[in-house]
Amino acid sequence: MARWDNRRRSDNVERRAGQAVGAGAIFMLIRFIFSKFGIVGVAVVVAGYFGLKQIGIDPLQLLAGGSPTQSTEVGDGQYDDEILAVVASTEDIWARVFREEGLNGGIYPAPKVVIFSGAVSTACGTAPSSVGPFYCPGDRKVYFDTIFFKELETRFNAGGDFPRAYVIAHEVGHHVQTVVGISDQVRSAQGRMGQSESNQMQVRMELQADCLAGLWANGERRQALEPGDIEEALTAAAAIGDDTLQRRSGGTIKPETFTHGTSEQRKRWFYRGFDAGSFGACDTFQVPYSQL
Ligand SMILES: [Zn+2]
Structure with a gap:
């Protein structure tokens, strides 16, 4: 946390405790x-x-799938300050990249970020507390449940504080994809495809978001980044790859159902974004699928 102590905090974050x-x-x-x-x-x-x-x-919270104790985690949340600082960092870095690379006419409209516990209702439907972080293109908001960050440390063995920043940057990556129009193109293409082809498009989307998280990390290389951070982020990327998740859940690995890419792919695309530091380097749609 120390690294984020003297950094700007984002104004675009709202907290929703025990959403009913x-x-x-x-x-x-x-x-x-x-x-x-x-x-x-x-x-x-x-x-x-x-x-x-x-x-x-709160009976409504129970109905919504939350438990009464969860509502206390937001507000005194141990990660809240860090999240505000990382979100602010993504705002600054993406504003610069949009300006420099002329994306969306050089203007970066920052997403709203919602930190929630319990269930949360969004333009994409109601999400249960255990959903994990996600981005909703319908309301252009990034949603984080506080429990996921704890799980990241315990269940996925992704220690250190940088994996949390990586996960935030990945979700902001999905917002960037929406702003520049990639998400819409992918969705309309998926509408004309069969299931396995559609899953492949989803993998490309996810690997691009990893690459964009790497691009963000590149922007922090002279500020927040400390030795070992990239390895930590890559460990996190590896821990939440589709093949790892399937293996942990006891299933056999079925590549045609992957929607995030393998652990190895996620690492590689994150590093590509970090290395290149440019949006153009993250074009996962131009690479043949077998070479992703
Ligand atoms: Zn994603």
């Missing part, structure tokens, strides 16, 4: 109870709801 079920769902539920049990049924449920609230349990 949407208002529409609550209305439907009340209408259902009313139709079955009348006004007495509604009264019993409402009384029960506030009763549970009194003793510190």
